[in-house]
Amino acid sequence: MSGTPGYYGQILDINLSTGKITKMAVPAEDLEKFVGGQGLGMKILWDRLKKPGVDALSPENPLIFMPGPFSGLPVPSSSRTCVVTKSSITSPIESDYHHASTVSYSNMGGFFGPEIRFAGYDGIVITGKAKELSYVVIDDAKVEIRDGKKFKGMRTDAFDKAILAELGDRRFKTVYIGPAAENLVPYASILHTAGRAAGRGGTGCVMGSKNLKAIAVKGSGQPGVADHQGFLAALEKARGALYKSAFAKSWAEQGTARAIVGNSNAGTETVRNYREGTFAEADKIGGDAARRDVWVKDIACYCCPLGCKKSGLTKGKYGGIVHDGPEYETGVMLGSNLLISDMPGLLKAITTIDDLGLDQISTGNVIGFLMEAYDRGLINRGFLDGIDLTWGNVDATLAMIEKIAAKEGVGALAAEGVRALSWHIGKGSEKFAIQVKGLELAAHNIQANQPRGLSYVTASRGACHMSGDNIAMQNRRAMMDSTGMCFFPTFEPALEEPMLALLSAITGRKYDKAEFEKTGERIFNLEKLFNYREGFRRADDQLPDRFFEDAFSIGPKKGAVLDRNKFDSMLTQYYTDRGWDPETTQPGSAKLKELGLEAISRAI
Amino acid sequence: MEREKKEPGKPDGGTTLTRREFLRDMGVAGGAVVLAGHFGVHGLAWAISGEPELKMVLVDYGKCTGCRTCEAACSSRNRPASVNGRELPGLGNPRFANIRVHRFNPDVDVPSVCAMCADTPCVKACPVKPDKKSGRRALYRDQATHTIHNDPARCLGCRSCAKACATQRTGVITPDSATGKPERMCTLCGGDPQCVRRCPFGALSYVEVRRDRKFYGQRAEKIAAELAKTWYGTVDLGGVK
CATH class of the missing domain: 1.10.569.10 (Aldehyde Ferredoxin Oxidoreductase Protein, subunit A, domain 2)
Structure with a gap:
């Protein structure tokens, strides 16, 4: 156990090139400032990639599986695993670096994140590249890299069964790739339970580039908490808020x-x-x-x-x-x-x-x-x-x-x-190629929903529908995805207070709404610093022409189309409110200082 | 507790009142109506069936979503934590839960929990000689709670109980990997099972043991195979134990 309550204070670090397996200590300051999940994953990514332009498919690029401080505790909906890496699909319009790309994060539910914590880790970092297709087995402190050649080309549903038959114990929780990732399709996904995925931003492609077919994990431990009684009381309230919720029922x-x-x-x-x-x-x-x-x-x-x-x-x-x-x-x-x-x-x-x-x-x-x-x-x-x-x-x-x-x-x-x-x-097909920074847009259309357009262009991984339609939402979501809790139950307003109380009781740090958002803002700004260093500028925060030219011809919003000027002024306001330079989108030094990121920002 | 009479010669402390005793009592009490009034309708059904009135956690597999909240709730209650010298509910590490949700592909989730068997094959398999005074082997049915307990001081760690449970019933009894001593026997949480109370989907209930219920006392794999066939038209669960 580490000195920081709510954490083990260690990450499992696996290098597939050398076969070296280490338990890496996480500085207490990083746990405090970046929490877990997406945030701590970003900090590890930043620390590992000390220069811009690293090829996402090179052995250097770390593939990071992150639970959060809620993971492994019976906090409602604390099932998430955030996969963090450098994107295999995005790129800026112009850059000094051939392999420039954004950060990537993809968040999935299920049972994997909690199991990482049962096994005694706050996360798993994979670097290097195995000589042949391999898989990793983690059983508490025992960690092995095994030959996976016989699974080559196996589709995910068959593999989900085959790997458990191989391991002989259904309690293992597994994540794995399919043929698309083995073939290095830039938008390949990572699957879990044959139907849950860290789908976006090419996490599977990066896993494929490492010749890593799967990770299986099983554990018997549990992280401790700072305030046991406070935790139990807040847990009771959190359950109460959701169990009675009409929203949850729906x-x-x-x-x-x-x-x-x-x-x-x-x-x-x-x-x-x-x-x-x-x-x-x-x-x-x-x-x-x-x-x-x-x-x-x-x-x-x-x-x-x-x-x-x-x-x-x-x-x-x-x-x-x-x-x-x-x-x-x-x-x-x-x-x-x-x-x-x-x-x-x-x-x-x-x-x-x-x-x-x-x-x-x-x-x-x-x-x-x-x-x-x-x-x-x-x-x-x-x-x-x-x-x-x-x-x-x-x-x-x-x-x-x-x-x-x-x-x-x-x-x-x-x-x-x-x-x-x-x-x-x-x-002229670029006009209807619906992407931002090279990542495809999702199922929320925007001719009649300008705020969602903001989410798509300013999100750190390229066109992301989950980033948030305004600054406050973006900061909250970046933080939410750092805790291990799912974003969906937070639609229930009654959950907010017990959720903050739980986080405070687990970590021993006092979280109110403002501190929660401030931490999210720090995480979002770190992502921005990474992308800025790679060469992403305002011109990359661009929607395809379709949204400004092709008004809907049917439906209740018939005639709806975005106005380019309005969208541009919304963006200018956004960068200004963020404390970023509206011309270049570079985060300003005042903002970075406020967020405690000045040491990091000196690197660029 | 009137039905808790110790049956002589039954060191497992299990079945207490036989059909013969029931009929005798019926004569004394003056008929089935009086007896039913006294013991309740279920009690009467039990008496006629010849089985002791036992209670258990019952699963509605159609409602179970596989969320494992039951595991956390069970562990929290049955694996308390010592905090500053005070005993408090634990943090709910599922590894120490007496109920375990088995997940299959395709999606079938089978919570497996002690079936509170009236005939206690686990107790019968215990090779430890019954204690002269209490009549108990190392593994025994507790008189007050009707749940299965193990006396670690007398237990040999031979795993016979787990084998009996696995071959004849649910297979929930799990020997500790180091000592071989049995774990995972349901405690019923003193009559208020926390898994039932905490299940968000109403999939668990606290009911009387009835051997004629579908899936009663079966292994998770067998239940899953039948559910998969009904729901998805397949029996292929990947052959995982």
């Missing part, structure tokens, strides 16, 4: 899938490659339809009273077991975005993407772009290797998914992402 019913119909009605859905905000057939792929025809079981992450994950079964041509979905993101990106309204077909696409280990959002976005380019005659069937990629075509979508994961034919090009595709195709 999430148990449909999870995020409720928004598939809701956002379509509001005109904020991604439809037809972001051309529209409303999908006339949304009800066919929405939560009510899924509850009626697909879902057989509600699934929750560790100690979560929400249970927003749904698994089920479909019948017919595309029939099969569904580990998760439709959720809002998956259902929209592969559904309304591609004009697919056949529920079993949609779920077949979602299941296949997880099975191959691709990011659902980027994959759906890329296929939507190709459908539009094909529809407009900018590319022909020959370009698509004979695939008739028309709107709503399930078989063509499935064929394209396989091609991307295998990087075969047109798939090799599509695997590079929507921006690279548009550069290759040209003919």
